[in-house]
Amino acid sequence: MSERMLEVRNLKKYYQLKAGIFKKQVGFVHAVDGISFNVKKGETLGLVGESGCGKTTAGLTILRLIEPTAGEVFFEGKDIFKATKKEMRTFRRELQIIFQDPYSSLNPRMTVYDIVSEPLKVHGLARKKNEKTEKVSQLIKKAGLSPHEHMHRYPHEFSGGQRQRIGIARALATNPKLIIADEPVSSIDVSVRAQILNLLQDLKKEFRLTMLFISHDLSVVKHVCNRVAVMYVGKIVEIAKTKDLYNNPQHPYSEVLLSAIPVPNPKIRRKRILLRGEVPTPVNPPLGCRFHPRCSYAEPACEKVEPKLINIGGPDEHLVACHLRK
Amino acid sequence: MNKTILQIKDLKTYFYTDAGIAKAVDELNLKIERKETLGLIGESGSGKTVTALSILRLVPFPGRITGEILFHGENLLEKSEEEMRSVRGGNIAMIFQDPMTSLNPVYTIGNQISEAIELHQDLDRLEVNKNVIDMLKKVGIPDAATRQRDYPHQFSGGMRQRVMIAMALSCNPELLIADEATTNLDVTVQAEVLELMKNLKEEFGSSILLITHDLGVVAEMSDKVAVLYAGKLMEFCDVETAFMAPQHPYLEALLESIPRLDVDKERLDAIAGTVPELVNPPQGCRFHPRCKYAKEICNKQEPQLIEIEPGHSSACLRVDEIYH
Numbered sequence: 001m002s003e004r005m006l007e008v009r010n011l012k013k014y015y016q017l018k019a020g021i022f023k024k025q026v027g028f029v030h031a032v033d034g035i036s037f038n039v040k041k042g043e044t045l046g047l048v049g050e051s052g053c054g055k056t057t058a059g060l061t062i063l064r065l066i067e068p069t070a071g072e073v074f075f076e077g078k079d080i081f082k083a084t085k086k087e088m089r090t091f092r093r094e095l096q097i098i099f100q101d102p103y104s105s106l107n108p109r110m111t112v113y114d115i116v117s118e119p120l121k122v123h124g125l126a127r128k129k130n131e132k133t134e135k136v137s138q139l140i141k142k143a144g145l146s147p148h149e150h151m152h153r154y155p156h157e158f159s160g161g162q163r164q165r166i167g168i169a170r171a172l173a174t175n176p177k178l179i180i181a182d183e184p185v186s187s188i189d190v191s192v193r194a195q196i197l198n199l200l201q202d203l204k205k206e207f208r209l210t211m212l213f214i215s216h217d218l219s220v221v222k223h224v225c226n227r228v229a230v231m232y233v234g235k236i237v238e239i240a241k242t243k244d245l246y247n248n249p250q251h252p253y254s255e256v257l258l259s260a261i262p263v264p265n266p267k268i269r270r271k272r273i274l275l276r277g278e279v280p281t282p283v284n285p286p287l288g289c290r291f292h293p294r295c296s297y298a299e300p301a302c303e304k305v306e307p308k309l310i311n312i313g314g315p316d317e318h319l320v321a322c323h324l325r326k
Numbered sequence: 327m328n329k330t331i332l333q334i335k336d337l338k339t340y341f342y343t344d345a346g347i348a349k350a351v352d353e354l355n356l357k358i359e360r361k362e363t364l365g366l367i368g369e370s371g372s373g374k375t376v377t378a379l380s381i382l383r384l385v386p387f388p389g390r391i392t393g394e395i396l397f398h399g400e401n402l403l404e405k406s407e408e409e410m411r412s413v414r415g416g417n418i419a420m421i422f423q424d425p426m427t428s429l430n431p432v433y434t435i436g437n438q439i440s441e442a443i444e445l446h447q448d449l450d451r452l453e454v455n456k457n458v459i460d461m462l463k464k465v466g467i468p469d470a471a472t473r474q475r476d477y478p479h480q481f482s483g484g485m486r487q488r489v490m491i492a493m494a495l496s497c498n499p500e501l502l503i504a505d506e507a508t509t510n511l512d513v514t515v516q517a518e519v520l521e522l523m524k525n526l527k528e529e530f531g532s533s534i535l536l537i538t539h540d541l542g543v544v545a546e547m548s549d550k551v552a553v554l555y556a557g558k559l560m561e562f563c564d565v566e567t568a569f570m571a572p573q574h575p576y577l578e579a580l581l582e583s584i585p586r587l588d589v590d591k592e593r594l595d596a597i598a599g600t601v602p603e604l605v606n607p608p609q610g611c612r613f614h615p616r617c618k619y620a621k622e623i624c625n626k627q628e629p630q631l632i633e634i635e636p637g638h639s640s641a642c643l644r645v646d647e648i649y650h
Contacts (some may be wrong), residue, residue: 050512051483159600189369190539191616194583194596201593216512219542223585223594246587260517262542263588264581266565274521275514278482 004074005178005210006039006062011071013054013061017283030282031057033234034071036309039178044204044211046225046242048218048257052279053231055214059180062212063095064088075178093123096171100183102163106155112166113151116140119173135173142206143169144199161192168199172207182214197224218261222246230254233290234282236309239319250312250320253291289323297324331500331533332358332381337393339373339380341604348604350376350389352557355631358501363527363534365548365565367541367577371601373557374537378503381535382414397501416446419494423506425486429478435462436474439493446497461492464529465522484515491522498530505537520547541584545569553577556602556612559631563638573640573649575617611643619648 014028032054039045047055061068064080073080080091096119099105106115116136119125126132137147143165155163164184171179184200185193197220204211215221221228222242229239230251238251249255259273277294280286286293292302301323309321339351351373358364368374379385381395383402395402402413414420422428430438439458443449449457462470465488478486487507494502504523508516520543527534536547544551544565551568553561553576561574572578582595599616602608608615614624623643631641634649642648 050514161600189601190541191369191580191583191597192600194585194594195598197585198594198596218513219585219587222587223591256514258587260513261587262516262520262540262546264541264545264569264584264586265588266545266548266569268588272517272521274518278484279512 003041004038005041005076006212007072007074008038008058008062009036009072009074010034011036011058011061011073012069013057013066014069027283030234030285032061033282033285035231035234035236037229037236037239039210039212041210042208043226044213044224046221046228047212047214047231048216048221048228049231050216050257050279052233052282054234054282055216055231056182058231059097059182059212059214063097063180064091065097089123093119093174094177096174096176096179098164098167098171098179098181098184101187102160102167103155103187105167106163108155111152111154112140112145112169115155115166116169116173119170123174125174139169139173140166142172142203144195145169159192160188161196164188164196165199168196168203172203175207176209178210178212180212180214183216184213185220186215186217193220200224218258230257233280233285235290235321236319237291237321239309239317240313241316241318244313244316244318250318250325251291251322252295252297252324289321299323329360330357331360331398332356332535333394333396334377334381335394335396337377337380337391337395339376339385339389339391342388342390343605346605349557349607350604351380354393354554354557354559356552356559356562358533358535360500360533361527361531362550363536363548365544365551366535366537366554367539367544367551367580368537368554369539369601371556371604372554373604374554375505377554378420378505378535378537381503382418382420383410384414412446415442415494415499416497417499418501418503419497419499420503420505421487421490421494421507423509425483425490425510426478428490429486431478434475434477435481435489439474439489439496442493443496457496461496462489464495464526465489465492466518467492484511484519487511487515487519488522491519491526495526495530495532499532501535502527502532503535503537506539507536508543509538509540516543523547541569541581542586553580556607557604558612559639559641560613561638561640562631567638573634573638573645574642575619575648576613579616579618611641619644 011032012034013032014030016025017027017029019026049055060066062073113136116139117132120132126135140147145165185196213224225242228242228245229236232253238254249258256273256275275294288304289302289307292298307321307323309319311317311319312325334354334356337351337354341348366374380391385391436458440454443454443457458474459470467473508519548565550564555576560576579597583597597616610625610627611629614620629641629643631639633639
């Protein structure tokens with residue numbers, strides 16, 4: 001059960017920052033700055049954080065959709081970043097992604113059939129035409145659409161929720177082992193969101209999927225994930241089982257984040273921790289702990305030494321990067 | 327003590343498109359009392375933004391508004407364009423969802439706020455400038471005197487939304503319409519902006535029409551709740567009743583379907599189907615194709631909004647059978 005499916009070690013992605021007419025390099029955007037985590041077989045790991053914290057970049061870099069600056073990513077023990085072109089093809093089949101915006105991640109000139117059958121074609125998974133048609137209609141059905149009615153329509157004929165279903169069918173086409181879902185329900189209407197979340201849950205069970213679930217919505221993450229990693233300005237500050245993180249957050253930032261979510265219950269009046277200042281820019285992140293300028297518990301050490309992610313939960317693995325938790 | 331400042335009567339905002347008539351808002355009746363926050367809940371296409379734009383008469387072509395919008399008893403729909411201009415920003419101000427597109431990128435934010443003040447108040451330059459800086463301080467922008475000379479792109483999303491709030495409140499409006507004002511913000515920034523709105527509401531004594539699809543935000547901010555679905559008002563009641571004892575299947579289903587921090591659930595109770603089109607809405611009750619209680623009568627007869635107990639109205643034909 002606790003077999004590691006995906007292992008990310010010290011992953012970094014810096015973007016060059018250029019200025020002036022000669023495009024002189026003036027610095028780096030430290031989008032992802034040395035993150036390490038594992039995704040165990042069969043689990044859903046949530047990667048949460050606010051906009052600009054690097055969670056999407058992390059997802060794209062793991063898939064090598066953008067090239068990393070440094071670090072290693074092992075998928076079932078094999079290093080993705082050292083893979084040859086041919087090996088990469090296998091990885092691409094076994095790792096799939098579902099994007100946030102179902103409006104821009106589907107080609108408007110392709111029918112649902114074209115979209116869902118393309119991965120089959122690329123990876124040579126269905127050679128004969130009737131085999132392909134059979135497979136596509138199965139996938140469409142699994143994603144909750146009707147093959148008969150929807151297969152030959154174009155993306156613009158569908159609602160947001162239905163489009164996300166098409167995206168899910170496409171991701172499942174190659175029979176992947178791991179799916180990276182990047183904000184899969186953020187742009188979907190509230191009343192339809194639950195359908196998509198339930199669908200993902202069912203498919204995960206049926207296809208025995210492992211999932212990396214990237215989201216800023218902590219209520220959704222709590223519902224979907226087994227474990228959660230919290231990111232702040234390119235770093236992971238805490239990783240714990242969902243229950244532990246939500247009931248007993250150890251990092252001051254996680255605490256703030258959780259206290260900020262409005263709860264749909266007017267009788268609950270929670271004490272809210274307000275932050276001072278703003279999110280630092282990833283171009284010049286603060287020295288020491290990146291959260292220290294906004295942290296109400298900050299001590300002198302926090303300004304100088306960067307805290308390491310250490311386990312404070314024993315066998316349950318509650319990792320936190322904070323000088324105050326030792 | 328409670329005085330109605332805005333009353334909407336039989337508001338119909340229809341868009342006459344080539345594809346047919348889109349009834350974006352259909353026979354809406356609403357009331358906002360003084361110093362009250364009314365949360366208007368709805369999904370995309372439910373008519374919540376069109377309602378806001380109708381109040382300010384900013385509905386774009388080919389939209390047409392009929393009905394009555396009474397602001398202090400005067401019908402805004404009968405006012406001249408010139409009179410409306412003094413209402414907009416003066417008596418009724420609006421904060422939009424996306425602060426980047428609603429601020430002008432080529433003017434400094436100080437310029438933009440002073441424009442609003444100059445239009446509605448007769449003050450000299452120095453006083454205007456002092457007001458601008460005061461407002462920016464009130465919304466929590468550090469170093470306001472310097473920052474007022476900055477352009478919108480020099481501000482972060484949360485700061486821009488603060489600028490919008492400063493602009494909206496600069497003329498001390500009686501009614502503030504916040505249309506998804508915190509939707510694009512990060513949760514921690516949203517928390518700050520909501521806190522700010524609460525404090526300013528106390529200070530200025532304004533009423534707020536809070537438009538959002540986030541039930542958490544509504545629960546936290548509102549006194550009363552109105553639920554829109556496909557252009558129709560489904561339920562209207564105070565906030566506690568809305569979340570504890572809703573009496574319309576749509577609100578009930580919506581509350582069941584969202585993942586929440588305060589409730590653990592194995593599986594969400596999803597609402598089947600999708601949000602209907604406005605050009606061809608379902609016959610009868612607009613929610614009936616997705617309603618788990620729907621019976622034959624629901625697709626034949628259109629439900630009227632009826633008061634089921636004082637201060638609580640619901641537009642469901644079977645409300646008595648389901649909830650009593």
